[in-house]
Amino acid sequence: MISTSRPQIVLGLVAIAALLAMPWLVTSDYYVNIATQIVIAAILAMSLNVLVGFGGMVSLGHASYLGVAAYLTVYLTAHAGFGPLAGALAAIAATTILAMLFGYLALRASGLGFLMITLALGQILWGIAYRWASLTGGDNGLGGAVRPHPLGVDLMNPTAFFYFALIFLAAAMWLISRFIQSGLGQSLQGARDQPRRMRALGYNVWLIQWLSFVFAGFWGAIAGMLYAYYNQFVSPQTLHLTTSAETLLMVIAGGTGTLFGPIVGAALVVILKNVVSAYITRWLMLLGIIFVTIVMFMPEGLVPGTRRLRGIVRKRRGSPTTPALPVTEERPT
């Protein structure tokens, strides 16, 4: 089980304080917007981590939920006369229903088969978005969404939107951490490690994986809704394989099966993509080099890898007070 140690709580509190103080720490709206992008990417990566890290189900179609929720939010609010709240709720509900269907189809296979089905389903949606121009705007995308004014707060202000997105990140972290420790979350982790044994113990492994798939799809939809309001525009690129692959990269780089790993991974990828690309033309090459370095030196990802290295350093220093925790302590079931 994931245990929350004292340094982790302190680290969490520092991270929360830093996130809350972000708009004061950075003076430019540009960096506040980057922080918002990190928050949205982190929600998407955390949702994918439910499948990859805790379920052992590697998906290459997770952009589907981001894209479909984003398209629906923009379409419903800007072109179908829905209000911002109704449009967002309808988009999230419809995307969650889509996750039910995709889960039903994808979970007919496991391992590589599962990966290929999710990839194919994602590419079908990308094809629809790209070719059904009368509905989706085709390559030009769909625009016209206006950020809402919940409780009179103008979300056109970058700082206000950052805090708006942060509320969803906090909710995602809380609910996903609860999920991991819940009966369903533990069952999912058991199904990842010993599916045959789990069946013999009375668990319906398929149903457990499907429910978790839908749960992950729901959080992907939340990220999509935020993405739509943040960009006020959506294009087929949102549904493309590269978006799914990038999200998977965030999860793997940060550390699968950990709560904070996907957030760190999201920050890494978004910063490289947006900030570093402004200074280095070949930023994709740099991203590749960083990823290879992580895989070579911290194959378990940045968060568990850092913890492992910290443990090794402490051991070498001979610190008797806080012995290094085994990596497995962070990896449930």
Next chain:
Amino acid sequence: MTVPALEVTGLHRFFGGLPAVCDVSMRVPAGERRLLLGPNGAGKTTLFNLVAGDFPPSRGEIRIFGENVTRKTADQRTHLGMARTYQIITLFAKNTLLHNVVMSLMGLLRLRFNPLSDIRRQKTLWDEARATLALVGLEHLADRTVADTSYGEKRRLEIAMALAQKPKLLLLDEPLAGLSADERRDIQRLLQTIPREVTIIMIEHDMDVALAFADVITVMQRGQIVVEGNRADVVADPKTREVYLGH
């Protein structure tokens, strides 16, 4: 006539062209201690896997406590009161022994589908798991990870996980395999403590242990039942000697 705990009729299972289980029919009354004997490749574990629902039979019917379970999944069969152990130990190696038993207990509870309820706060569940570990003499190792326990302790944990589910039909697949003499004695003692209302079907190669345990013995060879009867009958049957000694 009482309903048998297990009844298989005309059971077949082919792997490609190979008949692993061939026309097996067996009736195990409730409360009986049944022993499955036979050389490697006789089809004993395949028969167990068919009964447990790991894969479907090519032909034939399986009934557990009178209910036709031939098309039911493994988890549905478990909810009818069946539990099993594995020949090759199948545990959650990174977790503690206690957590393994909790997972076993949770398999029969609605809690397994609850996405919000923190299982760490289910005190009764953890208490019950601890009590089950005490039954098999592993209470003192409750908080140790499975990876850090000995082979014999893992075997006992397998049995604890099966017993935690309070089964009416227990399938034990070579529970004594690979154990030292002391460990075998411990497991034998443990098996003697299982209440008589639990029907036990056991696969075991050690004739001495097995014969002391069983009410009825079924000897298999090449996927078929060749001898069935009480201890004396089976030992006296020349086919048993043929299966074991080759003459």
